[in-house]
Amino acid sequence: MQKYRGARRNRRKRAPRRRRPRRTFPVFLLFLLAFAATLAFTQGYRPTWLEDVAGGSMSLVGAATAETSGLSETSKRISFAFCHMGGGYNCVVDGDTIWLEGEKIRIADIDTPETHDYRCPAERELGDRATVRLREILEAGTITLKPIDRDTDRYGRKLRIVLVDGKSVGKTLVDEGLARWYEGGRRPWC
Known part of the structure; x- marks a missing residue:
């Protein structure tokens, strides 16, 4: 037995209601920006707007103390973090390698013990000491790079x-x- 549905059948069909997209993109974008800023700060990057907030103080970390002309000859006073793996921005990888403003730089005239591919515990310990000391030296004054x-x-x-x-x-x-003076190739520290 069917029920009478005539009134319903004669009604005009409505267009399906469109759903509004969720507003998750701006929230995700804010999260992504916050993550990028946190990562940059932990790698030693300090934006120039911090100088304005500090009243233009030249002692502020990351403030340039001289004109720069690319990586061939750079003079800056910068704060460094540690970055043992991957890329970085103003961080120390090991005793003879740093990241400076996004460029990986090898100190050309020395060789230090390895901290990643070490051959004995003594080499690793000396390499760690060299890494910490390099960071201390770099943060102590104005850095100049010579090609x-x-x-x-x-x-x-x-x-x-x-x-x-x-x-x-x-x-x-x-x-x-x-460290020791670089004479080419890898020599043992053990």
Whole structure:
């Protein structure tokens, strides 16, 4: 037995209601920006607008103290973090490798113990000490990069002599027993 549905059948069909898209994109975008900013700050990056907030103080971390002209010869006072793996921005990888403003730089005149592919615990311990000391030296003054006869090494790192307040970082690390002068190739530390 069927019920009478005539009144319903004669009604005009309505167009389906469109659903409004959810407003998750701006929330996701805000989360992504916050994550990127947190990552940048932990890698040692300090934006220039912080100088304005601090009243233009030149002692603020990340403030340039001299004009820069690319990576061939740079003079800056910068704060560094540690970045043992992957890329970075103003961070120390190991005793002879740093990231400076997004460029990976190898200190050209020295060799330090490995911290990743070490051959004995003593090499790792000395490499860790060299890494910490390099960060201390770099944060102590104005960094200047001097080019050498080759621009990059076989790993694509920029080869530079690094000076802090005019003193060679390499010489300081060698004098402290944390590095040796680079003579080509890998030599054992054990």
